[in-house]
Amino acid sequence: MIEARDITVLAGRKHLLDGAGARVVPGHVTALIGPNGAGKSTLISVLAGERRPDAGTLLLEGAPLATYPGRALAQRRAVLLQDSALDFAFTAEEVVELGRLPFSGTPEQMDDEAAIAAACGLAGIGAFRHRSYQTLSGGEKQRVQFARSIAQIWRRPGKSQSLPRYLLLDEPTSALDLRHQRMVLDIARRLAGDGVGVLAAIHDLNLAIAYADDVILLREGRVLASGPVDEVMTSAGLGACFEVEVEILTRENGSRAVLV
Structure with missing residues (x-):
């Protein structure tokens, strides 16, 4: 808690x-x-x-x-703030990948691809997954950021959650x-x-x-x-x-x- x-x-x-x-x-x-x-x-x-x-x-x-x-x-823990501005020309998928940075160099890094795919699917951003984040509407950006936060706390189903x-x-x-x-x-x-x-x-x-x-x-x-x-x-x-x-x-x- x-x-x-x-x-x-x-x-x-x-x-x-x-x-x-x-x-x-x-x-x-x-x-x-x-x-x-x-x-x-x-x-x-x-x-x-x-x-x-x-x-x-x-x-x-x-x-x-x-x-x-x-x-x-x-x-x-993952955090989704109101401000979702980015100054870099990332794609939507690359923004979601940012949620996996805390696991870089750990065994959980092996789950990055699955976590990103699951987060994009849950947030419904597949149609613009490869578009530039800067070209998205406000609502689309919010969903991308939500997917990023999901990817950060995602764990493989069936994996022990200690x-x-x-x-x-x-x-x-x-x-x-x-x-x-x-x-x-x-x-x-x-x-x-x-x-x-x-x-x-x-x-x-x-x-x-x-x-x-x-x-x-x-x-x-x-x-x-x-x-x-x-x-x-x-x-x-x-x-x-x-x-x-x-x-x-x-x-x-x-x-x-x-x-x-």
């Missing part, structure tokens, strides 16, 4: 995070939701070890995150159409079924309520509530987080829908 306790991040005198906590549990999809400026991207960057907090504790399997060498951490893996996604559906939004979260659920711990910052509340096991409500850098989706995503809880009236309907099939 990746765990953040009492995390504070300052930008001058402003608290980007103020005593925030979060857990990424293997086998679970955790949705991180909140209004713009709530601190979602900052929290993900802290959990990824890319930003050092001003206060608080970060743990991976109970040990301080800072004690893990960067390469060892990269072999166990160490948990993690996938941290910052707005993974923001540039995608409806079909591909569902595709990305279907894959997240599939990976969780294989034991991967997934944390995804999601704006669409209906996607969050449909796909998440757990939810973290974040507002102004503070966690308002966290826990199982049915307990956290209530009319009162979402209303307090977003300062709007929220109604949650239960369909005949038992699924729930959020109306704002």
Whole structure:
């Protein structure tokens, strides 16, 4: 498990995070939701070890995150950030290959070809796999970056998984159409079924309520509530987080829908 306790991040005198906590549990999809400026991207960057907090504790399997060498951490967790800009004329496939760099010179390098093929197939980028990344649309670039993160945590089916893996996604559906939004979260659920711990910052509340096991409500850098989706995503809880009236309907099939 990746765990953040009492995390504070300052930008001058402003608290980007103020005593925030979060857990990424293997086998679970955790949705991180909140209004713009709530601190979602900052929290993900802290959990990824890319930003050092001003206060608080970060743990991976109970040990301080800072004690893990960067390469060892990269072999166990992948991060998909909002910014997917590249200055080099890589093909889409070459971008996906970047996810395998942490395994260079290790026995796992033997799985690079299979990992890249599987990631490209899951993300549905086969039609433009050999095109220049710079010529792709925003949504296509996002899917390529998603494939890169899948390749990084991919393991050969049936291979013993002694160490948990993690996938941290910052707005993974923001540039995608409806079909591909569902595709990305279907894959997240599939990976969780294989034991991967997934944390995804999601704006669409209906996607969050449909796909998440757990939810973290974040507002102004503070966690308002966290826990199982049915307990956290209530009319009162979402209303307090977003300062709007929220109604949650239960369909005949038992699924729930959020109306704002």
